[in-house]
Amino acid sequence: MADTLGAAPTDLVKDGSDQTFMSDVIEASKTQPVIVDFWAPWCGPCKTLAPALEKTVIAAKGKVKLVKINIDENPGVAGQLGVRSIPAVFAFDRGRPVDGFMGAVPDSQIRMFIDKLAGLAGPDAAEEDLAAALKEAGDALAQGDVGGAAQAYAAVLQADPENVKAIAGLARCYIAAGDLEQARDMLTLIPEAKSKDAEVQSVRAALELAGAAPAGGADTAAFVAALQANPNDHAARYDLAGAFAARGDLEGAVNELLTIVENDRDWNEGAARAQVLKIFEAAGLASDISKAGRRRLSTILFS
Secondary structure, eight states, rough: OOOTTTTHHHHHHHEOOTHHHHIIIIIIGGTTEEEEEETTTHHHHHHHHHHHHHHHHHTTTSSSSEEOOOOTTTTTHHHHTOOOSSEEEEEEEETEEEEEEEOOOOHHHHHHHHHHHHHHOOHHHHHHHHHHHHHHHHHHHTOOOOOHHHHHHHHHHHHHOHHHHHHHHHHHHHHTTTTTHHHHHHHHHHHHGGTOOOOHHHHHHHHHHHOOTTTTTTTHHHHHHHHHHHHHHHHHHHHHHHHHTTOOOHHHHHHHHHHHHHOOOTHHHHHHHHHHOOOOHOTTTTSHHHHHHHHHHHHHHHH
């Protein structure tokens, strides 16, 4: 491989075209990996991704190069590669495409992508990138960005196929999307030695909650109407909590269940108390939802 460690940034990042693709990408990738970023001026996510890509390529100090191709002006190669949406990023090595991704992904995912391509990541750097990607995935899921979270968890699994947090996180994404069967299938990927991991147990609890949702799934209209007619209809409130849990609103579910406990702690043989404890497990015992809920539960039970 040619030594380009002293190359200036302008040598590492360039604009390409359909006409120069063979020389800029195919031939160039025979001496070092080349990343191709297909973009267009009207594409908002492209404007987010491009600076992060350039920064990370330059930080790799010549181990990889970046070629940017405007598909409005150069639709040929993008069409041949089957590009249907942008930004679309392809990695070429030894004259052929070897990896890629679509969309504006987090910085940590870009680093993992480039480090893997360039063979740069040592054990410490790899662990840091994985930890950052897992955090970004968890934040995305908490904010309701299920697609973004799933993409980030999948990127972690590409780098570490047995990463329990990523498997469990992807299962949570499927639960949030209402695909419980896929969530169960994800959990079969957990190595036996890690099947008792707290995160895995938490996802199993979340699956059980979602599977036990009342008829109508996450539809709350009937339960809300029943409670408006009679605020002491504990059965309707219990079902409302179940509907909240089914759609991933664990905080809402906890609030409804604790309202039942507050008014009648022994209702239905303590069903509300038992269910709220299951939700604490599904949320994670160290989560803010569990901590706040346990404080409120203690106040109700011991005041």
